[in-house]
Amino acid sequence: MRYQHCPKCGGHLSLEETQDVNRPKCTSCGFVFFQNPAVGVAAILIRDRKVLLGRRIGSFSGTWCIPCGYVEYTEDVRDALVREMKEETGLDFELGDIFAVQSNFHNPAQHTVGLWFLAQAEGDPIPLDDLDQVDFFSYEELESSNMVLAFPTDGLVLKSLKDKDFID
Structure with missing residues (x-):
């Protein structure tokens, strides 16, 4: 308590x-x-069978994640995700279907429920707000690198993207 x-x-x-x-x-x-848990939202942006990831600054600094953020009390989840993606990547996202829903227990101070949406966006992302790098990665590149994911549930989502043949 x-x-x-x-x-x-x-x-x-x-x-x-x-x-x-x-x-x-x-x-x-x-x-x-x-x-109750807070709600987090994340956007899955895939180009050339690679997924966009960002390297975090601040909390979980130096680790990578699917770009994400929290839903504010007065926001719709989709509106929150569009706002967060603009803040973190500079891009205007169009959201598709929900790809995954996971309970996140990685932070003992705050249990969250995450919603990962498939998304599209035009242009090149730039790291803003909570990110200092952004790039697209294949699952194979993730596995062969020393990249550390910030959130274990992102690993589950990335594995599911690979298993469902969204990414290489």
Whole structure:
């Protein structure tokens, strides 16, 4: 449990076991603090049977990922992804179908649920915001390099892209 005080009344939060789940509950007003996962979105951009990846700066610095970001509270998931991709690659993305949905447990401070969309975009990506490099890679290039992925679920998505013959 990360929080000690109730966001409603300021009372003390204690853990209550409910249906085999520990949830913080206020000892003063009874408010139950549901700690739900955040939603992350990622765009799968494929060109010449290679997928776009970016090298991160800031959190998970030096590792690579499928370009991604968080959905803000007031945003639609598709709008959030278009915004994030503009911020990270400078490109205007057109989103297709959802390719994958995964629960991400790599960060103990924040459980997330990720949505990976197939996408298209014209032009050359440039690294912006959370990225210092962007490039297209085949699965074979990923496997033969020393490239470290930031998020284990990206590895699952990339393997699925290879298995479904989207990338080489």
